[in-house]
Amino acid sequence: MAKVTNYISEAFTELKSNVTWPEWAEVQRLTIIVAVFSVIFALVTFGVDKGFEVLVAKFYALLKN
Numbered sequence: 001m002a003k004v005t006n007y008i009s010e011a012f013t014e015l016k017s018n019v020t021w022p023e024w025a026e027v028q029r030l031t032i033i034v035a036v037f038s039v040i041f042a043l044v045t046f047g048v049d050k051g052f053e054v055l056v057a058k059f060y061a062l063l064k065n
Contacts, residue, residue: 022030
């Protein structure tokens with residue numbers, strides 16, 4: 001258990017002293033960029049899914065007739 005506690009303590013020390021953290025404005029800007037691209041990717045995925053749904057429905061309708 002002492003090894004785990006030591007590991008966590010050293011990890012926090014490294015995060016405080018050795019990691020260069022971005023400025024808050026940069027974090028906000030990058031968060032907005034990620035959110036916008038996530039929404040765009042979700043909409044594209046939705047569009048492709050709906051397109052395949054229509055194609056499969058038409059294919060099965062052709063097979064039925």
